[in-house]
Amino acid sequence: MSKYDVIVIGGGAAGMMAASRASKRNKKVLLVDQKDKLGSKILITGKGRCNITNGCDIEDIIKNTVRNSAFLYSSIYTFSNMDIIKYFNDNGLETKEERGKRIFPASDKASHVRNAMLNDIRKSGVDIRYNTRVSALLIENGVISGIKTDEGDIFESASVIVACGGKSYPMTGSDGSGFLLAKNAGHHVTALQAGLTGLNCKEHWTQDAMGITLKNVTLTAVYDNRKLYSDIGEMIFTHFGVSGPLVLTASRYFLDTGFDKASVIIDLKPGLSDEKLYDRIGRDLLENSKKKFENSLHKLLPSNLIDPVISLSGIDREKQCSQITKEERNRLVYTLKNLTLKVQSGRGFDEAIVTVGGVDTKEINPSTMESKLVKGLFFAGEIIDIDALTGGFNLTIAFSTGYLAGDNA
Ligand SMILES: Cc1cc2nc3c(=O)[nH]c(=O)nc-3n(C[C@H](O)[C@H](O)[C@H](O)COP(=O)(O)OP(=O)(O)OC[C@H]3O[C@@H](n4cnc5c(N)ncnc54)[C@H](O)[C@@H]3O)c2cc1C
Numbered sequence: 001m002s003k004y005d006v007i008v009i010g011g012g013a014a015g016m017m018a019a020s021r022a023s024k025r026n027k028k029v030l031l032v033d034q035k036d037k038l039g040s041k042i043l044i045t046g047k048g049r050c051n052i053t054n055g056c057d058i059e060d061i062i063k064n065t066v067r068n069s070a071f072l073y074s075s076i077y078t079f080s081n082m083d084i085i086k087y088f089n090d091n092g093l094e095t096k097e098e099r100g101k102r103i104f105p106a107s108d109k110a111s112h113v114r115n116a117m118l119n120d121i122r123k124s125g126v127d128i129r130y131n132t133r134v135s136a137l138l139i140e141n142g143v144i145s146g147i148k149t150d151e152g153d154i155f156e157s158a159s160v161i162v163a164c165g166g167k168s169y170p171m172t173g174s175d176g177s178g179f180l181l182a183k184n185a186g187h188h189v190t191a192l193q194a195g196l197t198g199l200n201c202k203e204h205w206t207q208d209a210m211g212i213t214l215k216n217v218t219l220t221a222v223y224d225n226r227k228l229y230s231d232i233g234e235m236i237f238t239h240f241g242v243s244g245p246l247v248l249t250a251s252r253y254f255l256d257t258g259f260d261k262a263s264v265i266i267d268l269k270p271g272l273s274d275e276k277l278y279d280r281i282g283r284d285l286l287e288n289s290k291k292k293f294e295n296s297l298h299k300l301l302p303s304n305l306i307d308p309v310i311s312l313s314g315i316d317r318e319k320q321c322s323q324i325t326k327e328e329r330n331r332l333v334y335t336l337k338n339l340t341l342k343v344q345s346g347r348g349f350d351e352a353i354v355t356v357g358g359v360d361t362k363e364i365n366p367s368t369m370e371s372k373l374v375k376g377l378f379f380a381g382e383i384i385d386i387d388a389l390t391g392g393f394n395l396t397i398a399f400s401t402g403y404l405a406g407d408n409a
Contacts, residue, residue: 004157161405
């Protein structure tokens with residue numbers, strides 16, 4: 001039986017930051033993870049580039065945090081986005097800022113982010129145990145005394161930080177087992193939902209458009225005629241419907257309304273007013289006046305989108321361009337600016353960027369991350385019921401809450 005000052009369960013972004021901070025306070029720290037490497041999820045973040053944090057004002061971090069944003073104040077003011085950038089710079093990782101103030105490693109390599117943290121905790125003398133799954137928290141009379149592993153090993157400590165992540169992309173190790181540990185300690189776990197996902201759509205034509213990426217389109221998320229979200233940016237058609245940055249954000253809004261009356265409306269030409277688009281189509285029709293209508297749209301649309309758009313407009317594809325009426329031209333304008341897809345559901349946890357829901361924030365002290373129910377038990381990262389939109393905000397939550405837990409454990 002080994003004794004530590006602090007035990008951290010889970011070597012993701014939150015757990016590694018917690019271990020780093022605790023060891024810098026001269027604590028004897030053990031970090032256990034059930035996988036054979038640390039930071040498996042970091043490696044797949046930002047399409048392998050890792051959007052570490054965001055360079056915006058702290059108030060904007062709070063605004064981009066969807067659930068329980070007020071819970072974040074203490075941790076983000078203790079260890080802010082600027083502190084996160086400094087931490088990585090101090091640990092040899094150069095960073096750069098991109099569109100929307102997103103911060104990335106200058107090398108564009110998520111592995112460099114993970115390695116910077118790993119080197120830091122190794123240098124700080126943190127004991128790391130791989131392939132070690134924690135099956136129980138040892139609690140006596142409301143006070144933590146250690147952990148028990150699947151193999152039956154016991155490690156003693158008066159402080160245990162649970163940083164097991166959520167249950168999205170379970171192959172990275174975040175398989176939801178942390179929620180069971182929390183529940184067995186008496187904590188409530190709010191309903192868990194797959195957050196920031198692609199959207200399954202009822203229309204089948206997206207399969208024909210599969211793989212088409214649209215940049216600079218406007219996507220509006222609508223529920224029962226109520227506009228929930230609208231932004232300009234990038235999206236992609238897939239075999240199941242739609243995905244990409246705009247769609248991931250839209251999906252988060254539908255989690256709060258449900259999907260039964262959900263749709264997304266895509267404006268394929270947000271840079272052109274209805275009138276300008278009408279004139280532009282007029283010019284294309286004139287240029288192709290002797291051709292069939294279906295052969296006149298190549299300048300306006302990617303080829304795989306032409307068929308679906310013609311079908312949706314209801315215009316006869318065989319009609320000669322010179323025969324297209326004003327009313328038909330208006331219909332085409334409407335279709336291009338209001339391409340509507342009915343949403344069936346979001347994608348599941350296997351493809352979710354984040355888990356929505358988690359350990360109830362009412363039962364955690366936001367100034368220390370310590371449980372209000374069990375002395376010496378701390379939580380950090382995605383396991384807590386707090387989530388944010390894309391832009392580096394979810395890692396920011398993991399790093400900030402991890403630091404605060406490591407500062408107090
Ligand atoms: C594809 C993808 C892309 C993303 N891109 C970004 C991005 O660019 N920017 C951003 O801000 N956010 C991004 N996110 C979200 C972000 O990665 C997570 O919110 C964040 O990594 C959560 O960190 P965490 O430390 O709380 O949990 P995790 O990183 O999930 O770590 C949890 C760790 O706990 C271990 N563990 C779990 N249970 C046990 C147990 N019982 N015993 C022992 N060990 C256990 C796991 O093996 C794992 O290593 C992305 C997520 C995904 C899936």
